[in-house]
Amino acid sequence: MISSASRSPMRSAVERLSRSFDECRSASTPHFAYCPTTMQSDHVNQGEVAGVDRSRLERMRRREDATFRQRTAASERLGRRARLVMPSGVPMAWMAGLYRHDPMFVVAGEGCHFVDADGHTYLDMNQADLSASCGFSPQPVVDAIVAQAKRGLQFLLPVEAAIDVAELLAARYGLSHWQFTLSASTANVEALRLARLATARTKVLMFAGHYHGHWDEALVDGTERETHAELLGLTPSAAAETVIAPFNDLETVARLLANHDVAAVLTEPALTNVGVVQPDPDFHQGLRELCTRQGTLLIIDETHTQMAAWGGLTRAWSLQPDLLTLGKSVGGGVPLGAYGMTPQLAEFMDRHRDDDAGEAGLATGGTTYANPLSLVAARAALGEVMTVDAYSHTQRLGGKLADGIDAAAKRHRLSWRAHRLGGRSGYCLEAELPRTAEDAARSLDVELIDTRRVYLANRGIWEAIASAGPAVSFAHDDGDVATYLETLDQFLGELTAGP
Numbered sequence: 301m302i303s304s305a306s307r308s309p310m311r312s313a314v315e316r317l318s319r320s321f322d323e324c325r326s327a328s329t330p331h332f333a334y335c336p337t338t339m340q341s342d343h344v345n346q347g348e349v350a351g352v353d354r355s356r357l358e359r360m361r362r363r364e365d366a367t368f369r370q371r372t373a374a375s376e377r378l379g380r381r382a383r384l385v386m387p388s389g390v391p392m393a394w395m396a397g398l399y400r401h402d403p404m405f406v407v408a409g410e411g412c413h414f415v416d417a418d419g420h421t422y423l424d425m426n427q428a429d430l431s432a433s434c435g436f437s438p439q440p441v442v443d444a445i446v447a448q449a450k451r452g453l454q455f456l457l458p459v460e461a462a463i464d465v466a467e468l469l470a471a472r473y474g475l476s477h478w479q480f481t482l483s484a485s486t487a488n489v490e491a492l493r494l495a496r497l498a499t500a501r502t503k504v505l506m507f508a509g510h511y512h513g514h515w516d517e518a519l520v521d522g523t524e525r526e527t528h529a530e531l532l533g534l535t536p537s538a539a540a541e542t543v544i545a546p547f548n549d550l551e552t553v554a555r556l557l558a559n560h561d562v563a564a565v566l567t568e569p570a571l572t573n574v575g576v577v578q579p580d581p582d583f584h585q586g587l588r589e590l591c592t593r594q595g596t597l598l599i600i601d602e603t604h605t606q607m608a609a610w611g612g613l614t615r616a617w618s619l620q621p622d623l624l625t626l627g628k629s630v631g632g633g634v635p636l637g638a639y640g641m642t643p644q645l646a647e648f649m650d651r652h653r654d655d656d657a658g659e660a661g662l663a664t665g666g667t668t669y670a671n672p673l674s675l676v677a678a679r680a681a682l683g684e685v686m687t688v689d690a691y692s693h694t695q696r697l698g699g700k701l702a703d704g705i706d707a708a709a710k711r712h713r714l715s716w717r718a719h720r721l722g723g724r725s726g727y728c729l730e731a732e733l734p735r736t737a738e739d740a741a742r743s744l745d746v747e748l749i750d751t752r753r754v755y756l757a758n759r760g761i762w763e764a765i766a767s768a769g770p771a772v773s774f775a776h777d778d779g780d781v782a783t784y785l786e787t788l789d790q791f792l793g794e795l796t797a798g799p
């Protein structure tokens with residue numbers, strides 16, 4: 301195992317989590333640490349985790365780690381070459397911090413399977429953190445890209461596909477006007493800038509356990525009383541501009557909004573980056589009412605939850621955001637971010653655009669944002685892949701996956717519960733589902749998650765990102781779910797087999 305500390309100047313997620321785990325063995329007071337996409341509870345559970353013997357877990361992990369290293373010799377060779385030209389041997393340093401081992405290099409993918417540099421095929425249960433949920437090479441998207449490539453890749457002028465995509469999104473999400481970026485992070489950045497200008501306020505309220513991308517204010521966590529930057533290299537002022545409340549806690553939100561300095565509340569409909577945290581039945585209605593009363597705009601981030609239902613949870617739950625942000629699978633696997641807004645905000649944006657006459661306007665845009673390739677890909681994905689029928693398919697499979705996880709836990713006498721959010725499931729290690737990120741973090745045990753992940757990888761199943769899935773994509777079928785559940789059953793069988 302190569303220590304991530306030696307490979308990255310940043311305190312990487314896994315290093316942080318591994319250290320937390322070591323610390324928690326001797327800690328006398330429980331605490332927990334958030335990290336964007338890999339989190340864990342540091343709660344004290346010395347001999348056992350949620351019904352599982354830690355020493356058995358540790359033995360299995362060592363064995364599986366050794367097998368994984370042997371299986372990935374070609375990736376390791378590529379990693380050695382890569383380190384000569386890229387920090388940490390990866391094109392994006394974050395990739396190096398996600399796992400204890402070097403990342404696998406991938407050579408190809410199709411449907412819900414990909415092949416690594418060592419020639420192993422994996423059934424994918426994470427879809428690049430829900431950015432490849434249309435499948436790795438969906439035919440309508442491939443055809444659209446090929447056709448557009450022959451007509452021109454980039455103009456910095458609008459193409460008709462932009463209107464088509466805006467119309468498709470408006471029909472799904474109920475917001476009339478749309479803008480495009482290249483990622484969900486940048487969609488959130490622009491949505492917040494618009495909210496700031498429209499409200500003449502600067503602060504943003506997010507919920508503990510949130511993740512809305514790699515930008516300064518969003519990489520802040522804490523409590524109502526204290527906020528801090530989660531990573532290094534961020535401007536310290538970001539922590540002063542972000543206020544944090546526990547999810548499902550309308551009283552705290554009411555208190556924080558009463559200061560009249562919060563431009564926007566930015567939230568997912570259900571938290572998805574700390575396992576899954578579902579809203580209380582009255583939470584969203586209360587949130588909407590508080591925002592309206594206090595003049596704060598409501599931004600709903602559907603980047604992950606767009607996979608839960610056609611039109612996202614905004615449509616499924618009749619939410620009424622002022623702005624809605626998207627990224628990941630909306631481009632069918634091609635980079636695209638988007639944000640939708642009400643007609644009032646569209647008109648406001650129109651009046652505040654940057655113009656060449658020298659009048660400063662709202663800060664938006666990037667040279668390659670809204671490029672034709674991303675837009676034709678999104679048009680094909682939305683029109684031909686992410687259909688109402690396709691969502692019914694993933695919802696049915698997701699239910700089957702969650703039922704299977706519940707049944708496997710029961711069979712092995714573990715009082716765990718499966719998460720249920722469309723095609724996505726996951727593991728709650730307690731009998732009660734979480735209401736806050738603090739509750740959810742108790743189920744993010746890095747040793748258990750990591751051992752399961754490597755065990756599955758060695759048997760041809762890839763379940764990446766500690767705080768995510770498993771999840772099915774539009775490309776999965778019943779057989780794929782059965783394969784996952786059979787291998788999970790083997791894993792739990794061995795894990796609970798006694799000393």
Ligand SMILES: Cc1ncc(COP(=O)(O)O)c(C=O)c1O
Nearest residue numbers: 483484485511512513603604627
């Ligand atoms: C809810 C949510 N919003 C935004 C983002 C940022 O997406 P990207 O990294 O593609 O910009 C993520 C990424 O995981 C996310 O989960």
